Amino acid sequence: MASFLSFLIGEKKKTASVAKERLQIILAHERNGRSAAEPDYLPALQRELVAVISKYVKINPEDLKVQLERQDNLEVLEVKIELPDTVR
Numbered sequence: 001m002a003s004f005l006s007f008l009i010g011e012k013k014k015t016a017s018v019a020k021e022r023l024q025i026i027l028a029h030e031r032n033g034r035s036a037a038e039p040d041y042l043p044a045l046q047r048e049l050v051a052v053i054s055k056y057v058k059i060n061p062e063d064l065k066v067q068l069e070r071q072d073n074l075e076v077l078e079v080k081i082e083l084p085d086t087v088r
Contacts, residue, residue, distance in 0.1 A: 026045065042066050042068060045066055046061075046064060053081065057084065058084060063081065064082075065078075
């Protein structure tokens, strides 16, 4: 019965799956308008990642780097996060 109600009402999506969907949309959009310059969404993506990660771990915003590399037909989104030794 509970699963039927959750089907009708809908369940709240997990933060990670929402972030993944957003990232897929951003990357698909960026692939359509390939430019040689750095995509304009990377600074906003970096700020949002810092905000989400900061909910769980105290990090310095400068310890998170987001970079998009293009090699032939392949695009690689690289996210480097330097985590502190202790977690909150």
